[in-house]
Amino acid sequence: MPNTVQSNPHDPVISQSDAWFSRANNLIPAGTQTLAKGPGQYVRGVAPKYLERGKGSHVWDVDGNEYLDYQMGIGPISLGYCYERVDRAIQEQLKSGITFSLMHPLEVEVAELIREVIPQAEMVRYSKTGCDVTSAAVRLARAFTHRSKVLCCGYHGWHDWYISVTDRNAGIPQAVQDLTYTINYNDIASAIDAVDEETACVILEPVVFEAPKDDFLQKLRELCTARGALLIFDEMWTGFRLALGGAQQYFGVDADLATYSKAIANGMPIGVLAGRADVMRLCERDVFFFTTFGGEALSLAATKATILEIRERRVSESLHRQGRKLKDGFNAIAEELGMDYVRCVGMDVRTIVTFDARAGNGLEVKSLLQQELIRRGILWGGSHNLSFSHTEADIAYTLSAYREALPVLREAVASGSVRKALRGTPVDPVFRRTTNFNTKPAVPAGERR
Numbered sequence: 001m002p003n004t005v006q007s008n009p010h011d012p013v014i015s016q017s018d019a020w021f022s023r024a025n026n027l028i029p030a031g032t033q034t035l036a037k038g039p040g041q042y043v044r045g046v047a048p049k050y051l052e053r054g055k056g057s058h059v060w061d062v063d064g065n066e067y068l069d070y071q072m073g074i075g076p077i078s079l080g081y082c083y084e085r086v087d088r089a090i091q092e093q094l095k096s097g098i099t100f101s102l103m104h105p106l107e108v109e110v111a112e113l114i115r116e117v118i119p120q121a122e123m124v125r126y127s128k129t130g131c132d133v134t135s136a137a138v139r140l141a142r143a144f145t146h147r148s149k150v151l152c153c154g155y156h157g158w159h160d161w162y163i164s165v166t167d168r169n170a171g172i173p174q175a176v177q178d179l180t181y182t183i184n185y186n187d188i189a190s191a192i193d194a195v196d197e198e199t200a201c202v203i204l205e206p207v208v209f210e211a212p213k214d215d216f217l218q219k220l221r222e223l224c225t226a227r228g229a230l231l232i233f234d235e236m237w238t239g240f241r242l243a244l245g246g247a248q249q250y251f252g253v254d255a256d257l258a259t260y261s262k263a264i265a266n267g268m269p270i271g272v273l274a275g276r277a278d279v280m281r282l283c284e285r286d287v288f289f290f291t292t293f294g295g296e297a298l299s300l301a302a303t304k305a306t307i308l309e310i311r312e313r314r315v316s317e318s319l320h321r322q323g324r325k326l327k328d329g330f331n332a333i334a335e336e337l338g339m340d341y342v343r344c345v346g347m348d349v350r351t352i353v354t355f356d357a358r359a360g361n362g363l364e365v366k367s368l369l370q371q372e373l374i375r376r377g378i379l380w381g382g383s384h385n386l387s388f389s390h391t392e393a394d395i396a397y398t399l400s401a402y403r404e405a406l407p408v409l410r411e412a413v414a415s416g417s418v419r420k421a422l423r424g425t426p427v428d429p430v431f432r433r434t435t436n437f438n439t440k441p442a443v444p445a446g447e448r449r
């Protein structure tokens, strides 16, 4: 499919976006249901706020502007918007019904399929969100180990047990806050210090952007086994993307439990909890994890079609290939331009553009690059969330847009005029951390053994 977005000499018209946003004002707290989709992540006054439709890797905002999308629904659109095979499966299922009074065979079929592609998934349960399944995993680990303490690393959702480690912890009783701590990614010493006889589990994103070093994941596996804690992989971003079998397959490390949601149903809402049968069996009675929409059939039909497509079309390989082209292409341009303060890093399937301190105010430089990309028809929040629909032409166009946009940034950085070059309000910090996770260590650095 040829690329259809073009460089625009002007900022896009966003009057309909602004009109919708003013209607949301004083009606929807924060204006958004997902912080990463909200206006704080985009240059206000320049970027669109509401999207209306998508096809493949492209989206159209409510003013009719077209963009090449690198957010992809913040992860779920792994194949592409309005992807025919998945949409057909949803439409077919819709003819028979959405939610039923008894169980639906798709619950079994999809579980069998998941077990086929993820050998560690000895048993499988469904829910609706990522947060549901990370929370169920933590509860299971506590029930299985008869321990209470949780160590985490990364972002795991809005529920009490996790969000209590952040500064947005209002409404969470102190007793709950006292049970969750953090470890630092790639810092096995922080885990060795923290995993003790009260630790139920270590839950982490197996990789975010920084690759595991020095067998970090293997060592964590050994540590958990030795100390009787469960290892839980939060595979929202890695599952069905890094490899068909997710990070467990890619890194060759078996977790006790793993959780999936984004990427598994190409945009339909489903969360999957999977893992060791002896642990999962606790969900039969003692650990209560049941929910009305868990067996909702449209999402299960979408899940089945998405997994089959990922397997048959070798989607992970394509994501790695296209992502690498983008990453290497970006870094070559930055190098050519002598911009050694900006780099594209990460696993190929999902990369991020980072700036070091020499670029100046990180939020302002990110905003300026975003502004220049929006002018060139690219919806960008700092990372490249690749989908199977990102074509050769899309990648080539994106690199040509960087080739135009990066010199604008270079000039502004060199002349100290980044803020002045911005035609709107800079973006806010990203709430979801991508590095430096040890925000609430169980053992403060000064007291380490």
Ligand SMILES: Cc1ncc(COP(=O)(O)O)c(C=O)c1O
Binding pocket: 129, 130, 131, 132, 134, 154, 155, 156, 157, 158, 205, 234, 235, 236, 237, 261
């Ligand atoms: C790694 C990770 N875990 C858990 C979640 C929570 O998922 P949800 O927002 O569907 O509850 C997210 C969401 O962004 C995530 O990125």
